[in-house]
Amino acid sequence: xxxxxxxxxxxxxxxxxxxxxxxxxxxxxxxxxxxxxxxxxxxxxxxxxxxxxxxxxxxxxxxxxxxxxxxxxxxxx
Numbered sequence: 124x125x126x127x128x129x130x131x132x133x134x135x136x137x138x139x140x141x142x143x144x145x146x147x148x149x150x151x152x153x154x155x156x157x158x159x160x161x162x163x164x165x166x167x168x169x170x171x172x173x174x175x176x177x178x179x180x181x182x183x184x185x186x187x188x189x190x191x192x193x194x195x196x197x198x199x200x
Contacts, residue, residue: 145155157163 146153154163
């Protein structure tokens, strides 16, 4: 029962020491924290998707004419 409380206290202390060390390290800690939060000076905004226009020209359907059967065509078939 005591182990989880001791572990929690240890992790909290470790977190606070790391945070203080980052803040005191010549201002680089604030830049690291800002970068981790996504607010870095050099962070670029996400690229937006560029829309691409596609032109499609549909082919007209072929005109089908009715062909009457001629006797000479029947003989050739």
